[in-house]
């Protein structure tokens with residue numbers, strides 16, 4: 427029996443003395459598409475950062491193909507909420523960035539740009555792209571190293587509804603073609619149900635899994651399928667249940683408020 431692509435068993439993650447994740451376990455099989463949904467601050471981005479090897483200060487065990495997460499691993503790609511393209515590089519150079527100096531000339535760059543509909547913009551600079559085009563370039567960049575696992579943190583939240591639907595379908599088609607496993611954070615239950623094989627629902631304080639919904643619908647899916655709406659309702663119910671079951675209803679004390687927020691308070 428082959429091991430799951432991702433095995434995650436986080437006992438705890440603290441920021442300052444505050445426990446933000448508590449006993450969070452799940453596994454992802456190769457080729458699965460899973461969404462993480464949950465209230466703001468429940469630890470979704472923190473979880474993705476741990477899987478990407480960007481955060482190593484936690485108790486527990488995470489394995490990708492049996493190995494601990496490594497920073498800049500070619501096995502794992504990361505797509506953020508905003509495209510994060512380097513403005514002084516062309517679109518092709520951004521997409522091939524992980525390939526070093528020769529990256530932009532790698533034939534895979536043009537192939538990927540064709541897949542995301544940006545063939546004509548290889549030599550353009552990011553400022554010449556619309557928001558949706560820039561996010562398509564970010565998807566191409568995320569796939570450049572042919573990662574087995576692609577992490578996406580609210581990847582489409584900054585684009586309009588129509589572009590969002592097109593990007594969702596683009597993501598599904600390129601993930602299927604590259605057999606990429608997806609772990610996606612979203613606040614949109616409709617997006618979660620439409621895209622995912624599994625929707626993992628988190629509750630906050632501390633961040634933990636409150637339930638999971640398996641979306642057992644064949645692909646390609648129809649956005650108007652009433653069955654999708656029933657899955658959305660199931661996800662919403664789990665979210666509501668999580669909200670009313672705080673394990674730790676004690677508010678943060680002043681010295682536990684994350685640094686960036688306290689700085690913000692001084693800035694206003």
Ligand SMILES: Nc1ncnc2c1ncn2[C@@H]1O[C@H](COP(=O)(O)OP(=O)(O)OP(=O)(O)O)[C@@H](O)[C@H]1O
Pocket residue numbers: 441442446464465466467468469470471472473684685
């Ligand atoms: N660098 C940090 N230092 C201190 N606390 C942090 C840091 N990053 C996150 N936190 C805290 O950890 C908790 C989880 O944050 P995280 O960003 O993972 O939440 P999230 O679920 O992604 O929220 P959102 O949906 O708003 O993006 C929050 O309480 C947050 O304040």
Ligand SMILES: [Mg+2]
Pocket residue numbers: 470471472579
């Ligand atoms: Mg987040």
